[in-house]
Amino acid sequence: xxxxxxxxxxxxxxxHHTVVFQDLDWVIQPNQNWLLCGTSGSGKTSLAKAIAGxxxxxGTLDLHFDPASTRPxxxxxxxxxxxxxxxxxxxxxxxxxxxxxxxxQTVATVQAELExxxxxxxxxxxxxxxIAEALAYTELLPSSMIxxxxxxxxxxxLVKAVWLAPQLLILDQPYNGLDTLSxxxxxxxxxxxxxKGTQLILISNDAELPAVIDRVAEIREGKIQEVTFEQRSRxxxxxxxxxxxxxxxxxxxxxxxxxxxxxxxxxxxxxxKQVLKDxxxxxxxxxxxxxxxxxxxxxxxxxxxICGDHPQAxxxxxxxxxxxxxxxxxxxxxxxxIGLISPELHWYFDPTATxxxxxxxxxxxxxxxxxxxxxxxKAQTDQVLDYFGLQEYKNVLMTELPLGKQRLALLxxxxxxxPQLLILDxxxxxxxxxxxxxxxxxxxxxSSHGTTLIYVGHFESQLPAxxxxxILLENGWVKSVETILESA
Amino acid sequence: xxxxxxxxxxxxxxxxxxxxxxxxxSEFLDGVNALKGKKLVVVGCGAxxxxxxLNLRDSGLNVAYALRKxxxxxxxxxxxxxxxxxxxxxxxxxxxxxADVVINLTPDKQHTAVVNAVMPLMKQGATLSYSHGFNIxxxxxxxxxDLTVIMVAPKCPGSEVRAEYLRGFGVxxxxxxxxxxxxxxxxxxxxxxYCVGTGGHKAGVLNSSFVAExxxxxxxxxxxLCGLLQTGSILSFDKMIEKGIDAGYASKLVQYGVEVITxxxxxxxxxxxxxxxxxxxxxxxxxxxxxxxxIMRPLFEKxxxxxxxxxxxxxxxxxxxxxxxxxxxxxxATGETAFEKTPAGNVKIGEQEYFxxxxxxxxFVRAGVELAFETMVEAGIxxxxxxxxxLHETPLIANTIARKKLFEMNRxxxxxxxxGCYLFDHACKPLLADFMRSVDxxxxxxxxxxxxxxxxxxxxxxxxxxxxxxxxxxVIGAKLxxxxxxxxxxxxx
Numbered sequence: 001x002x003x004x005x006x007x008x009x010x011x012x013x014x015x016h017h018t019v020v021f022q023d024l025d026w027v028i029q030p031n032q033n034w035l036l037c038g039t040s041g042s043g044k045t046s047l048a049k050a051i052a053g054x055x056x057x058x059g060t061l062d063l064h065f066d067p068a069s070t071r072p073x074x075x076x077x078x079x080x081x082x083x084x085x086x087x088x089x090x091x092x093x094x095x096x097x098x099x100x101x102x103x104x105q106t107v108a109t110v111q112a113e114l115e116x117x118x119x120x121x122x123x124x125x126x127x128x129x130x131i132a133e134a135l136a137y138t139e140l141l142p143s144s145m146i147x148x149x150x151x152x153x154x155x156x157x158l159v160k161a162v163w164l165a166p167q168l169l170i171l172d173q174p175y176n177g178l179d180t181l182s183x184x185x186x187x188x189x190x191x192x193x194x195x196k197g198t199q200l201i202l203i204s205n206d207a208e209l210p211a212v213i214d215r216v217a218e219i220r221e222g223k224i225q226e227v228t229f230e231q232r233s234r235x236x237x238x239x240x241x242x243x244x245x246x247x248x249x250x251x252x253x254x255x256x257x258x259x260x261x262x263x264x265x266x267x268x269x270x271x272x273k274q275v276l277k278d279x280x281x282x283x284x285x286x287x288x289x290x291x292x293x294x295x296x297x298x299x300x301x302x303x304x305x306i307c308g309d310h311p312q313a314x315x316x317x318x319x320x321x322x323x324x325x326x327x328x329x330x331x332x333x334x335x336x337x338i339g340l341i342s343p344e345l346h347w348y349f350d351p352t353a354t355x356x357x358x359x360x361x362x363x364x365x366x367x368x369x370x371x372x373x374x375x376x377x378k379a380q381t382d383q384v385l386d387y388f389g390l391q392e393y394k395n396v397l398m399t400e401l402p403l404g405k406q407r408l409a410l411l412x413x414x415x416x417x418x419p420q421l422l423i424l425d426x427x428x429x430x431x432x433x434x435x436x437x438x439x440x441x442x443x444x445x446x447s448s449h450g451t452t453l454i455y456v457g458h459f460e461s462q463l464p465a466x467x468x469x470x471i472l473l474e475n476g477w478v479k480s481v482e483t484i485l486e487s488a
Numbered sequence: 489x490x491x492x493x494x495x496x497x498x499x500x501x502x503x504x505x506x507x508x509x510x511x512x513x514s515e516f517l518d519g520v521n522a523l524k525g526k527k528l529v530v531v532g533c534g535a536x537x538x539x540x541x542l543n544l545r546d547s548g549l550n551v552a553y554a555l556r557k558x559x560x561x562x563x564x565x566x567x568x569x570x571x572x573x574x575x576x577x578x579x580x581x582x583x584x585x586x587a588d589v590v591i592n593l594t595p596d597k598q599h600t601a602v603v604n605a606v607m608p609l610m611k612q613g614a615t616l617s618y619s620h621g622f623n624i625x626x627x628x629x630x631x632x633x634d635l636t637v638i639m640v641a642p643k644c645p646g647s648e649v650r651a652e653y654l655r656g657f658g659v660x661x662x663x664x665x666x667x668x669x670x671x672x673x674x675x676x677x678x679x680x681x682y683c684v685g686t687g688g689h690k691a692g693v694l695n696s697s698f699v700a701e702x703x704x705x706x707x708x709x710x711x712x713l714c715g716l717l718q719t720g721s722i723l724s725f726d727k728m729i730e731k732g733i734d735a736g737y738a739s740k741l742v743q744y745g746v747e748v749i750t751x752x753x754x755x756x757x758x759x760x761x762x763x764x765x766x767x768x769x770x771x772x773x774x775x776x777x778x779x780x781x782x783i784m785r786p787l788f789e790k791x792x793x794x795x796x797x798x799x800x801x802x803x804x805x806x807x808x809x810x811x812x813x814x815x816x817x818x819x820x821a822t823g824e825t826a827f828e829k830t831p832a833g834n835v836k837i838g839e840q841e842y843f844x845x846x847x848x849x850x851x852f853v854r855a856g857v858e859l860a861f862e863t864m865v866e867a868g869i870x871x872x873x874x875x876x877x878x879l880h881e882t883p884l885i886a887n888t889i890a891r892k893k894l895f896e897m898n899r900x901x902x903x904x905x906x907x908g909c910y911l912f913d914h915a916c917k918p919l920l921a922d923f924m925r926s927v928d929x930x931x932x933x934x935x936x937x938x939x940x941x942x943x944x945x946x947x948x949x950x951x952x953x954x955x956x957x958x959x960x961x962x963v964i965g966a967k968l969x970x971x972x973x974x975x976x977x978x979x980x981x
Binding site for chain 2: 094095096097100101102270308309311312314315328329330331332333350361364365366367368370371
């Protein structure tokens with residue numbers, strides 16, 4: 001009988017002084033492909049990293065690879081967060097830096113990055129091109145890494161992983177930020193490499209998984225249990241089930257202009273690359289919009305114009321909250337009226353802020369809290385903290401929490417000032433379907449009091465009920481604008 | 489032009505050296521109003537020029553860039569930086585005459601040429617802003633009497649100025665108004681508004697003078713910030729090689745050690761840094777840093793004396809006139825040192841190991857910080873200014889060494905700082921030759937605590953702690969860090 005590929009026995013692991021696993025056992029036999037589940041904070045990521053040899057644990061953790069296989073004999077882990085470095089080996093980039101043009105380029109192109117990866121791993125570049133093609137990624141090869149959106153960074157990680165096709169591939173939330181088509185294509189690619197001898201361990205909240213995934217393991221109280229798809233535990237709700245704090249159940253403060261947003265022939269280009277083309281878009285107070293488009297269609301850039309994050313704002317003709325952009329307003333006056341969450345905001349958020357500070361920082365639109373909010377805002381922060389069920393994490397640093405919990409804290413931060421405009425760019429990344437549903441119910445509640453909404457989400461089944469209109473981008477153009485729900 | 493400082497009577501020299509006020513946040517309640525609707529024209533679009541301009545514009549101010557004709561026609565980096573971010577760009581002739589405020593963010597060396605070029609074009613009653621006072625104080629630039637002259641100097645690299653602003657914060661900033669050029673009395677209000685525009689008001693602002701800024705800035709960068717970090721790095725590395733420590737390990741211990749050690753300094757001052765050592769190691773580090781202070785004090789005093797008398801700037805400007813002959817030769821020599829040429833080894837060094845195995849470097853940092861601070865204060869510079877130019881900036885410079893060693897440090901700092909750094913380094917190494925002969929690997933390269941039982945004499949330890957904790961740099965440091973952390977609470981959480 002062949003040896004198990006992964007043999008774990010009596011594995012112990014602590015994460016920031018908290019016991020994650022105690023005497024965990026797990027055996028993975030050849031040809032098995034697993035889904036690894038568990039509620040937020042159960043240790044999925046820690047276990048994945050341990051298998052890939054990226055963390056120190058005690059106990060037995062043996063890997064046995066097939067010497068006859070042509071696939072690389074290693075366990076390769078694809079993190080749920082992307083990380084990249086500049087040519088000097090630094091990774092200290094800052095929020096929305098990709099929009100600030102600086103002549104001295106110290107960041108590699110996507111192609112150079114792939115070439116150096118391929119060289120280090122002894123891979124054929126032609127194969128990378130085939131995979132890139134399958135993920136509709138070829139056009140991005142000449143781009144600088146700093147210019148990529150979160151979905152595009154995710155795809156780069158996946159191109160590398162599928163290209164390497166090691167004997168054991170561990171994917172942690174690989175679908176985050178991918179559009180529907182890309183998810184399907186990724187599944188096809190994973191099925192292909194699985195046939196050729198790559199075993200998969202997948203961590204995901206999504207429903208549509210590669211067909212080859214046939215086993216489900218769940219971490220419960222620090223131990224592995226094999227379960228069926230139906231038996232998976234649900235996360236606790238995205239909020240506590242308590243009533244929405246009363247200060248959020250009123251109309252947002254601030255005068256209502258005729259238009260929240262009015263764009264007239266807006267164009268953004270970097271050198272030869274046109275990212276937005278002749279955008280005309282009007283958003284009236286109280287409207288609930290869905291913004292859609294494939295990865296790279298220009299959604300994030302469009303939103304960055306609205307949030308005051310794009311320097312080319314000053315060369316374009318548009319109005320925010322009734323004021324012409326670039327007519328002497330500060331970006332902080334704009335941000336004051338917007339509640340924003342996006343993958344970038346999460347990625348660059350201050351990891352050394354506590355959960356409470358992170359939520360309170362929503363009053364000031366800062367990454368981390370730099371001032372004393374005063375009694376009223378403190379009380380409101382406490383209420384929102386409680387509503388989102390984050391009481392016990394109040395004084396915990398963001399960096400010590402799993403991504404799902406961090407995300408809940410940032411969602412609380414997004415709504416705390418009851419803003420005129422809510423911009424929710426894939427707000428529920430890292431949450432499961434039930435948590436998503438609960439958050440969307442809150443969005444419905446908030447928007448019933450006059451909040452204007454722009455929501456970015458790839459899945460029709462996971463949207464708030466209040467959405468009335470849809471704008472679809474394709475390659476920087478407005479492909480269509482439609483009303484999907486007549487407002488009452 | 490003659491040295492401005494030297495034209496002043498002693499009374500006025502002392503007066504200007506002593507301008508130093510850590511400003512209360514209530515001083516900035518007027519926001520950017522003093523500059524609202526005014527036309528700001530930035531000269532130069534490098535890292536400081538571009539990033540300050542991006543912040544000022546995002547704060548609702550009107551910003552354009554004036555570049556030399558050659559930079560525009562040649563589509564140089566400065567032109568690309570400004571145009572690709574959608575700023576109006578024009579020549580001096582096109583933009584300066586319309587400017588209410590001209591912000592000079594070119595390198596020190598170009599200041600005389602730049603100011604001579606823009607001054608005749610500036611309109612009556614406009615403002616000229618600097619981010620360093622060398623041109624005014626050392627070169628004695630005479631600015632037209634109707635013009636207001638201010639300084640706004642963020643104490644961080646340009647990219648940090650932008651990054652912190654976008655986080656909703658800012659970087660500590662020093663502002664000043666030149667007393668010879670404040671005809672309408674509007675200088676301070678404009679400097680404060682500028683500071684709000686770059687976000688600096690949220691991170692602590694020191695109201696200083698051109699004289700105090702220059703004399704303390706030069707002293708800090710020549711001695712503790714760059715000079716001593718360079719000397720200490722090279723001597724530490726060479727000693728480890730001499731004692732048979734693995735070269736890759738030695739290289740890594742020094743390159744990243746300065747950053748890890750000074751990170752403790754940033755959070756808790758010299759006390760915090762020394763407390764990272766075991767008790768026996770702390771006593772040892774104290775003893776050798778006292779010895780280092782004795783040996784190096786005359787050199788620190790010479791640097792301060794030459795800065796005050798103008799001798800330093802005179803010799804450096806002579807080198808400018810000679811086409812940077814010395815600077816370039818010294819830069820090349822630094823690139824050839826063994827430390828610089830040995831890549832950091834692929835070996836894991838734990839955070840605490842950087843303290844335990846590099847006691848000598850901890851001693852260097854304590855000696856350098858305290859000496860620089862003491863020497864500045866003795867020369868009439870106020871403790872607040874001396875703190876900023878010594879302890880506060882040390883971790884920022886150490887960070888550049890961690891990135892790419894001394895090459896990177898000397899690339900990032902100004903040519904003026906680099907020149908002074910080499911002067912110090914070349915004088916300091918021979919001065920320490922005898923001392924270094926007495927150093928063994930237990931002070932650098934190996935764990936000092938190894939083979940010791942950790943016991944100390946209570947009275948010795950108490951006496952050592954007392955000296956470290958009551959040093960004036962610790963007293964003022966505790967006050968300033970508190971004021972900064974009140975606003976930036978998370979950074980010390």
